[in-house]
Amino acid sequence: MSKALILEEPRVLRVESREVPEPGRGEIRVRIAHGGICGSDLHYFLHGGFGKVRMQSQMVLGHEICGIVEAVGEGVDPARVGQKVAVNPSLPCGVCDECRAGAERFCTDMRFMGSAMRNPPIEGGFRDHVICTEAQGVPFEGAALEEAALAEPLAVCLHAVAQAGDLTGNRVLITGFGPIGALCLLAARHAGAAEIVVTDVADVPLELARKLGADKAINTMQPGALDAETEGRGQIDVSLECSAHPAAIADVIAATKPRGTVVQVGMLGSETTAPLTHVVTKELGYRGTFRFDVEFAQAVALIASRAIDVRPLISGHYTLEEADAAFEVAQDRSRSMKVLFDL
Numbered sequence: 001m002s003k004a005l006i007l008e009e010p011r012v013l014r015v016e017s018r019e020v021p022e023p024g025r026g027e028i029r030v031r032i033a034h035g036g037i038c039g040s041d042l043h044y045f046l047h048g049g050f051g052k053v054r055m056q057s058q059m060v061l062g063h064e065i066c067g068i069v070e071a072v073g074e075g076v077d078p079a080r081v082g083q084k085v086a087v088n089p090s091l092p093c094g095v096c097d098e099c100r101a102g103a104e105r106f107c108t109d110m111r112f113m114g115s116a117m118r119n120p121p122i123e124g125g126f127r128d129h130v131i132c133t134e135a136q137g138v139p140f141e142g143a144a145l146e147e148a149a150l151a152e153p154l155a156v157c158l159h160a161v162a163q164a165g166d167l168t169g170n171r172v173l174i175t176g177f178g179p180i181g182a183l184c185l186l187a188a189r190h191a192g193a194a195e196i197v198v199t200d201v202a203d204v205p206l207e208l209a210r211k212l213g214a215d216k217a218i219n220t221m222q223p224g225a226l227d228a229e230t231e232g233r234g235q236i237d238v239s240l241e242c243s244a245h246p247a248a249i250a251d252v253i254a255a256t257k258p259r260g261t262v263v264q265v266g267m268l269g270s271e272t273t274a275p276l277t278h279v280v281t282k283e284l285g286y287r288g289t290f291r292f293d294v295e296f297a298q299a300v301a302l303i304a305s306r307a308i309d310v311r312p313l314i315s316g317h318y319t320l321e322e323a324d325a326a327f328e329v330a331q332d333r334s335r336s337m338k339v340l341f342d343l
Contacts, residue, residue, distance in 0.1 A: 004127035005320045005341075008058045010048040013323045021131050023073035028080060028137050030087055030130045034149040035341045036064035037330040039178065039267075041114065041124075045327050050267070055116040062341070063089035063114040065125030066148035069137060076134050085137035086148040086300045087130060089113035090291065105159075105291040126320065128343055138297055142304035149340055150183070150310040154299035155292035157183040160265045161191050163289045164238045168192035173229065173236040173255050176243025176266055177205040177217075179313060179338050184240045184265060185212055186308045197229060197236070199251065204334045212312060220251065229255040233282060242266045249274045258282040263289055313338045 002020045007013055023029045041061045043050035066086045072078055092099050092107035099107050110117075114124025140148040157180060161167065172193040174181050177200040185196055197216040198209040206217040218225045229235045230251075237260050239252035244266030252262050253275050262284055279286055292299075302308040316339040318326035323341075330339040 002128040003320055003343075004060050004123075005062075005323050006058050007044060007055070007061055009055075010044075010046060013045075013327070015320050015323070018127075020129055023071055023076075023131050025074040026076060026134055027073040027131050028069050028076060028134055029071040030067040030085060030132060030137055031070040032065050032067040032087075032125055032128060032130055032343045034066050034146045035062045035125050035343065036149045036153070037062075037326060037339045037341070038064055038153065039180070042327065042330060044116070046331075049116055053116055055121060056119045057121065059114070059116060059121040060123040060125075060127055061114045062124035062126035063112065064149050064152045065089070065113075065130065066140060066145055066151070067130070067343075068145075070129070072134075080134070080137070083137075084140045084142075084145050084148070086140050086151040086296075087113075087125060087132055088136045088138055088296045089125070089152060090296070091133065091136065102293070104293050126323075126341055126343075138300045140300055140304055142306070144311075146314065146340060146342075147303050147310050148300065150313065150338060151296060151299040151303055153179055153338075154183050154187065154303060154308065154310065155295040156180065156289075157187040157265070158295040158298055158302075159292040160184060160240060160263050160289040161187045162295070163263045163287045164240070164261050166192070167238060169194045170237035171195045171197070171235065173197045173199070173239040173252060175199045175239065175241050175248040175252055176245070177209050178242065178333065180265060181205075181240075181242040182208065182212060182313055182337060183310070184242060185209065185214060186310070188240065189213055190302070190308055193238075199226065199248070202333055205337070208312065208337060220247070226251055226255060233258050234260065236260060239263070240265050244272070246272045246274065253278050253284065256282070256284055259284070261285040261287065263287050265289055314340060316340065317342050319343075
């Protein structure tokens with residue numbers, strides 16, 4: 001038998017037993033080993049969704065997953081059995097205009113694991129077994145499989161950093177130091193950033209920022225905390241805004257130099273206000289960033305080689321039966337950065 005963690009409604013979880021699924025042609029069955037709790041999982045757990053997306057029936061959450069290939073379907077090399085993989089949760093259709101243009105992240109018929117954008121929802125990876133296409137199982141050659149669970153959020157951050165262009169020698173500001181902010185720091189440093197300034201409203205994540213190599217870690221609850229970076233018309237070349245909080249958005253617009261770049265990484269759950277006059281008068285490039293495409297495979301390789309070391313971000317391990325405790329800890333930024341389920 002196989003187990004799955006079911007979210008019946010906000011804050012109501014249960015573990016369900018199921019038959020072990022069989023892969024079809026071109027598919028593999030992955031025995032999931034680890035799954036990370038993402039911010040979107042927390043939104044589903046707490047509120048039943050985010051923005052305009054709402055769960056309309058029970059669902060399995062989880063899209064940051066890795067495991068071992070346990071069985072293969074027709075047409076798949078049997079040698080893949082036993083292979084460690086990170087599972088790409090995106091399954092684009094491959095035929096719409098966006099897919100044919102090479103922008104699969106905008107697929108008009110996307111099937112994304114652990115998402116309620118469809119009804120019924122696409123099941124996520126907080127379960128013992130996942131069936132996916134052969135291509136979605138990206139081989140992982142690292143020493144510790146649990147690290148591969150961070151491939152998906154790292155891919156998001158690699159794509160975000162790519163939106164900013166060449167970071168070589170740049171001063172970079174990162175606002176909001178949750179898991180995405182932390183991975184953006186690692187991705188920006190890997191991309192050649194010369195100096196990285198991190199801001200948050202809590203001291204514990206800022207302590208981790210310093211350990212991960214931030215040149216400055218600033219608590220913006222302190223009056224005038226960002227004065228040095230906003231002096232004149234701004235001292236920052238590139239800002240990665242990871243919080244989606246209106247105050248942080250105002251901070252990055254003030255701190256970024258004329259003709260600098262702001263990348264909005266944090267997902268805006270509702271309408272917000274921003275000092276757009278300064279976007280105009282400083283000719284800022286203000287860009288969005290959404291999911292990833294080729295960056296998933298890049299993230300898997302970078303984690304496997306530890307060219308980007310994600311180990312300091314892993315802060316807790318729980319079983320599916322301990323799901324309530326896992327989601328409680330994942331909400332507490334004083335105790336956690338990335339909480340994993342061990343399946």
